[in-house]
Amino acid sequence: MSIAEAAPVVRGGPAISAREWRMLLVSVLILLAAACVPLVVGGYALQVSISIVMYAAFATSWLLFSGPTNYIALCTAAFFGIGMYVTAAGVDLVPYPVLILASGVAGAILAAIVGLATLRVSGIYFVIFSLGLAELVRQCMTWGQHVFGTMSGLYVTVDRSEPMYYWQLLALTAVIFLVGWWIGRSRLGFALRIIGNDEVVAVHCGINTARAKVVLFIISSTFASIIGALVAPRWGYVEPVVAFNPFLSFQVVIMALLGGTHRLWGPLLGVIPFTLLWELISIEFPDQTTLLLGLCFLLIVYAIPNGFTGLIEDVWQRRKGGVAPGARNA
Amino acid sequence: MPELVASEALSAAGLTKRFGGLAAVENMSFGLAEKEVLGLIGPNGSGKTTVMNLISGALKPSSGEIKLYGDNITGIGPSQVATKGVARTFQLVRMLPAMTVLENVAAGGVFGHARRWGKELEDYAQGLLARVGLANAGGAVVSALTYIDQKRVELARALASDPKVLLLDEWLAGLNPTELNVGIALIEQLRSEGCTIIIVEHVMHAIRSLCDRCIVMSSGVKIAEGTPAEVLADHGVIRAYLGDENA
Amino acid sequence: MITKAAGTPAICSSGNRNRSIKSDMDIVIIGLLLGGTYALMAMGLQLQYGVARIMNLANGEVLIAGAFGAFWFFLGTKASPLWSLLFVVPCAFGLNWAIYRVLIVPLVRRSKSQGKLEVDSILATFGLSFFFIGIMVAAFGAQYTDYSYLSEPVFIFGQRYGLNRVVSFGASVILCAALYLWLHKTRAGLALRAVSVNPSAAGLVSINVINASALAFALGGAVTAAGGVLLSMYLTFDASYGVVFTLKALIIVILGGVGDIRGTIVAAFVLGLAETAVATLIDPGLTLAAAYVLFMLVLLVRPQGLFGRRVA
Ligand SMILES: Nc1ncnc2c1ncn2[C@@H]1O[C@H](COP(=O)(O)OP(=O)(O)OP(=O)(O)O)[C@@H](O)[C@H]1O
Ligand SMILES: [Mg+2]
Numbered sequence: 056m057s058i059a060e061a062a063p064v065v066r067g068g069p070a071i072s073a074r075e076w077r078m079l080l081v082s083v084l085i086l087l088a089a090a091c092v093p094l095v096v097g098g099y100a101l102q103v104s105i106s107i108v109m110y111a112a113f114a115t116s117w118l119l120f121s122g123p124t125n126y127i128a129l130c131t132a133a134f135f136g137i138g139m140y141v142t143a144a145g146v147d148l149v150p151y152p153v154l155i156l157a158s159g160v161a162g163a164i165l166a167a168i169v170g171l172a173t174l175r176v177s178g179i180y181f182v183i184f185s186l187g188l189a190e191l192v193r194q195c196m197t198w199g200q201h202v203f204g205t206m207s208g209l210y211v212t213v214d215r216s217e218p219m220y221y222w223q224l225l226a227l228t229a230v231i232f233l234v235g236w237w238i239g240r241s242r243l244g245f246a247l248r249i250i251g252n253d254e255v256v257a258v259h260c261g262i263n264t265a266r267a268k269v270v271l272f273i274i275s276s277t278f279a280s281i282i283g284a285l286v287a288p289r290w291g292y293v294e295p296v297v298a299f300n301p302f303l304s305f306q307v308v309i310m311a312l313l314g315g316t317h318r319l320w321g322p323l324l325g326v327i328p329f330t331l332l333w334e335l336i337s338i339e340f341p342d343q344t345t346l347l348l349g350l351c352f353l354l355i356v357y358a359i360p361n362g363f364t365g366l367i368e369d370v371w372q373r374r375k376g377g378v379a380p381g382a383r384n385a
Numbered sequence: 386m387p388e389l390v391a392s393e394a395l396s397a398a399g400l401t402k403r404f405g406g407l408a409a410v411e412n413m414s415f416g417l418a419e420k421e422v423l424g425l426i427g428p429n430g431s432g433k434t435t436v437m438n439l440i441s442g443a444l445k446p447s448s449g450e451i452k453l454y455g456d457n458i459t460g461i462g463p464s465q466v467a468t469k470g471v472a473r474t475f476q477l478v479r480m481l482p483a484m485t486v487l488e489n490v491a492a493g494g495v496f497g498h499a500r501r502w503g504k505e506l507e508d509y510a511q512g513l514l515a516r517v518g519l520a521n522a523g524g525a526v527v528s529a530l531t532y533i534d535q536k537r538v539e540l541a542r543a544l545a546s547d548p549k550v551l552l553l554d555e556w557l558a559g560l561n562p563t564e565l566n567v568g569i570a571l572i573e574q575l576r577s578e579g580c581t582i583i584i585v586e587h588v589m590h591a592i593r594s595l596c597d598r599c600i601v602m603s604s605g606v607k608i609a610e611g612t613p614a615e616v617l618a619d620h621g622v623i624r625a626y627l628g629d630e631n632a
Numbered sequence: 633m634i635t636k637a638a639g640t641p642a643i644c645s646s647g648n649r650n651r652s653i654k655s656d657m658d659i660v661i662i663g664l665l666l667g668g669t670y671a672l673m674a675m676g677l678q679l680q681y682g683v684a685r686i687m688n689l690a691n692g693e694v695l696i697a698g699a700f701g702a703f704w705f706f707l708g709t710k711a712s713p714l715w716s717l718l719f720v721v722p723c724a725f726g727l728n729w730a731i732y733r734v735l736i737v738p739l740v741r742r743s744k745s746q747g748k749l750e751v752d753s754i755l756a757t758f759g760l761s762f763f764f765i766g767i768m769v770a771a772f773g774a775q776y777t778d779y780s781y782l783s784e785p786v787f788i789f790g791q792r793y794g795l796n797r798v799v800s801f802g803a804s805v806i807l808c809a810a811l812y813l814w815l816h817k818t819r820a821g822l823a824l825r826a827v828s829v830n831p832s833a834a835g836l837v838s839i840n841v842i843n844a845s846a847l848a849f850a851l852g853g854a855v856t857a858a859g860g861v862l863l864s865m866y867l868t869f870d871a872s873y874g875v876v877f878t879l880k881a882l883i884i885v886i887l888g889g890v891g892d893i894r895g896t897i898v899a900a901f902v903l904g905l906a907e908t909a910v911a912t913l914i915d916p917g918l919t920l921a922a923a924y925v926l927f928m929l930v931l932l933v934r935p936q937g938l939f940g941r942r943v944a
Contacts, residue, residue: 176935187879198915249492252481261467261497346766352759
C-alpha cells in the first residue's frame with residue numbers, strides 16, 4: 056500500500072539496517088550501470104533511453120503521492136507544462152539552473168493551491184479537479200499570452216547534448232528515489248501508512264491527514280515541473296497545446312499501474328516495457344495510438360490490477376508457501 | 386452549567402448533537418475532575434458513543450462547549466483534540482491491519498499529545514505492550530490476535546500518547562468472564578496510577594468497581610448523576626433501562 | 633514521444649458561432665439556454681454517479697458520440713438532428729448497459745470496499761475514455777466538427793438568438809421533465825431513487841441493486857448522449873473534447889449536490905450563466921476556468937453542494 060512497506064518496524068533515527076544498506080548498494084550499482092548507457096549507445100537508442108528515464112522520473116514522482124493515498128492524480132501534464140513555460144519564459148533573462156528551481160517552485164505553488172482546495176474535502180474531488188487541471192492551466196496560459204500580446208509559442212535555446220539530457224533526467228530520478236526512501240523512513244511516511252490503514256484511527260492519533268496529503272502532493276508535483284524544465288530545451292519550441300497535452304498524464308498513470316503502485320521501484324518495471332511498446336505502436340500504427348493506448352490501459356486494469364510487482368510478490372509468496380497477499384491493497 | 390474548578394480536567398456545557406431531526410445528545414453538561422473515573426451509562430442508543438465522539442472531535446456539536454483544562458476544544462477536529470491530550474478507543478475495535486502489533490501501538494505515540502520517535506518510541510511502545518500483557522506479541526500481525534488482545538492493543542495505542550483524558554467506549558464489551566476480570570484489573574491499575582478516564586459501559590459490576598461517579602443517559606439527555614450505588618438505585622434509571630412496569 | 637493533441641480546442645460553448653453577444657440581457661438569455669441543455673447532460677451523470685455510484689470519466693465521450701451521431705445523421709438526411717435521438721438514445725442505452733455489465737460489474741465483484749471500487753472504476757473509465765476517443769478519431773477524424781441547422785434568428789425581447797439554441801433548449805426541457813416524471817411516478821423510478829439514497833437498505837426491500845444500477849447507468853448514458861445531440865446543434869466539437877463535458881457535468885452534479893435532481897438543474901443554470909458571462913465579458917477561451925471557479929467556491933464554502941445535506 057505504501058512506499059514505506061519495505062522498511063522495518065517503527066523506523067526513524069539515524070540507524071540504517073543492514074538490509075537497507077544492501078538495497079542502497081544495489082541501487083547505486085544500477086544507477087552507475089544506467090549512467091553508462093550514453094557511452095555505449097547513441098542515435099535512436101539514446102532517444103528511447105532518454106524517454107525511458109523521463110518516464111521513470113514521471114511515474115516514480117507520481118507514485119510518491121498516488122501510491123500511499125490511493126488518489127489517482129490525472130494532472131501530470133499540468134505541472135510538466137508549467138515547468139516548461141517557466142523555463143521558456145525566463146530563458147533569456149536568468150541562468151538556466153535558476154529556472155529549474157523556479158519551475159519547481161511554480162509547480163509547488165500550484166500544487167499547494169489545488170491540494171488545499173481539494174484534499175481537505177475528499178479524494179474524489181481531488182481526482183475530478185486533477186482531470187481538467189491541464190486544460191484549465193492551458194486556457195489560462197493562452198488567455199494570458201493573448202492579454203499580454205506575447206506569441207503563443209516560445210523558443211527555448213539552451214545548449215545541451217543528448218547524453219546531457221539523459222544524465223540530468225537520470226540524476227533527477229535518483230533524487231526522486233532518495234526522497235521516496237527518506238519519506239518512507241520519516242514520520243510523514245509512518246503517518247501515511249496509518250492513513251492508508253485506517254483514516255479514522257489516523258486522525259485520532261493526532262495526524263493532520265489533510266496536511267500530510269498536501270505536503271506529499273506538493274513534493275510529487277514539484278518533480279513533475281522540474282522535469283518540464285529539464286526537457287524544455289530539448290523540445291526547443293514550447294506552445295500550450297503541446298506542453299499541456301493530457302495524453303502525458305494518461306501515459307504516466309498507465310506506466311505506474313503496469314509496474315505496480317505498492318513499491319517505490321514498481322513504476323520502473325512498467326516504464327521500460329511500456330516505453331518500448333509505445334515506440335512500436337507509434338511507428339506501426341501512428342493513427343491508432345489513442346485507441347491502442349486505451350485498450351492497453353483497460354487490459355492492465357482488468358488483467359494485472361496489482362501490476363508487475365503484484366505478480367512478482369504473488370509468485371514469491373507462493374514459493375515461500377505463505378498466504379496469497381491479496382490483502383495487500385485492501 | 387457547572388462551575389469551572391481549577392482541577393477540572395474536562396467539562397461539557399450544554400452539549401447538543403442533532404442528526405437531522407433526531408437529537409442524539411441534548412443539553413448535556415458535566416465535569417470531570419483530574420484523576421477521576423467517570424462512568425457513562427444508559428440503554429442502547431441513548432447517545433453515549435455520540436458524547437464520546439463529540440469529546441474526541443469526531444463529531445462537531447450542534448451547540449454547546451467542551452473544555453480541556455479550561456482550554457476550549459469545541460469543534461477543533463479530532464487530530465487537534467488528540468494533540469491536546471484526549472485519547473480514545475472505539476466501540477468496534479479499529480486496528481491498522483497491515484501493520485504489526487508494535488506499530489499499532491507506536492502509531493498512538495508519534496503525532497498526538499506525546500511525540501516520540503525512533504528508539505525511544507519503540508521502547509515506550511514495547512513497555513506499554515508489556516503493561517497490557519502482550520510483551521511478546523510486538524512482531525505479530527494484528528489479524529492473528531484474539532479479540533481481547535486486539536482490545537489490549539487499542540488500549541496501549543491510546544496510552545502511547547500519554548493522554549490527559551482517556552475515553553474508553555465499551556472497552557469491556559464482548560469479553561468472557563475470565564477476560565472481563567483481566568480487563569477490569571487493567572483499568573483498575575490505570576486508575577490507581579492517576580489516569581483521568583471516562584468509561585462507557587454496559588457491564589454494571591465493572592461500573593460499580595471502577596467508577597468514582599456515574600452519569601446516566603436516556604434518549605440523549607442526562608437523567609441521573611452520582612456515585613454508582615446512588616444512580617443504580619434511582620427509580621428513573623431503572624425505568625429507563627427496563628421500562629415503566631419495573632420501576 | 634508525446635503525441636500532439638488533436639488540435640487547439642478553441643471551443644467556447646457559449647462563444648457564439650452566429651454572432652457576438654452584446655448586452656447583459658443577452659448574457660442572461662444565452663446563459664439560460666445553455667444551462668438548459670447542460671441540465672440534461674448533467675442529469676445523465678447524476679444517474680450514473682448518484683444512483684449507480686460509478687464515477688464515469690468516459691461520460692463526456694458518450695456525449696461527443698451522441699453529437700457525432702447527430703452530425704452524421706444530419707449530413708446524410710438533411711432532416712432535423714432531433715430525429716437522430718430516435719437511434720442515438722437507444723444505442724447509447726445499450727452501449728452503457730453493456731459497459732456496466734461487462735466492465736463495471738466485475739469491478740464491483742472484485743473490490744472489497746467502496747473506496748477500492750471507486751479507484752478501480754475511475755481507472756477503468758479513464759482508460760475507456762481514451763479508447764472511445766480513439767474510435768471516434770478513426771471514424772470521424774480529429775478535426776473540429778459542426779453543422780449548420782436552424783441558424784436563422786428568433787427574436788426574444790427584441791434581440792436575435794439562434795433558433796437552434798432555442799429548439800435545443802426546448803427539447804432539453806421536455807426530456808428533463810419526462811425523466812423527472814419517470815423517476816417520481818413509476819415503480820422503476822422509485823427503485824432508482826431508493827438505491828440512490830441507500831443501496832444496502834434498497835437491497836433489503838427486494839430491489840435488485842445490481843439491476844437497478846445497470847438501469848441507472850444505461851439510462852444516464854442515454855440521457856448524456858441526448859445532451860450531446862442537442863449541444864451539437866450549436867456547438868463546435870471534436871473527438872477529444874469529451875473530457876471538458878465530463879468535467880462540466882461533474883461540477884454541476886457536485887454543485888447541485890450528489891443525488892439531488894433539483895439541485896442539478898439549478899446548478900446547470902448557474903454554470904450556463906457563469907460561463908456565458910465569462911465568455912462575453914472576459915474571453916471565450918476561459919469557459920472551463922469559469923467552471924473551475926465555481927468548483928473552487930463549492931469546495932471552500934459548501935462541499936456538500938447547494939442543496940446537499942452535510943454528511944456526518
Ligand atoms: N452518524 C450518525 N448519523 C445519524 N444518527 C446517528 C449517528 N450516530 C448515532 N446516531 C443515532 O444517535 C443515537 C445515539 O447513538 P449512540 O451510538 O450515541 O448510542 P449509544 O448510547 O452509544 O448506544 P450503544 O449502547 O448501542 O452503543 C442513535 O439513535 C443513533 O442511531
Ligand atoms: Mg455506543
